[in-house]
Amino acid sequence: MACSRPSPSCSQRDLVASRAAPWLWCLPASLLLAGLFWGAARPPLWSVAFLVAGTACVANAARCGRAHCYVTGPLYLSLSGISALIGVGVISWSWWWVGAAALLGTFLACVPELFGKRYIHSSSSP
Numbered sequence: 001m002a003c004s005r006p007s008p009s010c011s012q013r014d015l016v017a018s019r020a021a022p023w024l025w026c027l028p029a030s031l032l033l034a035g036l037f038w039g040a041a042r043p044p045l046w047s048v049a050f051l052v053a054g055t056a057c058v059a060n061a062a063r064c065g066r067a068h069c070y071v072t073g074p075l076y077l078s079l080s081g082i083s084a085l086i087g088v089g090v091i092s093w094s095w096w097w098v099g100a101a102a103l104l105g106t107f108l109a110c111v112p113e114l115f116g117k118r119y120i121h122s123s124s125s126p
Contacts, residue, residue: 013064015056024056032102042095043087050080050102065119071109075101 015024028049035045054076061069079102085091086098112118 015060015063016066025053028053036099043083046083046095046098047080047087050076050083054078054080067112067117067120068106068109070120072106075105075109 015021031045031049035042035049038045054073057066057069057073057076059073060066061073079098082091082093082098086093086095
């Protein structure tokens with residue numbers, strides 16, 4: 001059950017506020033940053049980073065209904081696959097587009113939270 005507004009049960013289930021958050025999002029962010037400057041290692045670093053962060057976001061959306069996680073989860077999982085495909089040479093997209101999609105998508109996903117919509121409720125919640 002997701003929550004329509006912040007409540008103790010929502011915030012208790014929210015992985016963003018948990019002790020696991022640094023491992024789930026800060027570590028992947030540091031891998032993305034490392035890949036930005038270490039081009040040869042970018043494909044595996046970004047693939048793993050987006051996979052971990054995307055999986056965490058999907059889990060968090062399911063656990064507590066965190067608004068931005070409904071967008072960033074699928075976005076990051078897609079970018080993980082794209083990064084892997086670039087790395088093995090199946091597609092020849094620019095890394096710039098991958099980074100731009102990650103930054104723009106993350107920003108846009110967080111806009112509702114700027115206006116107080118941190119959690120999304122489901123139709124089955126009371």
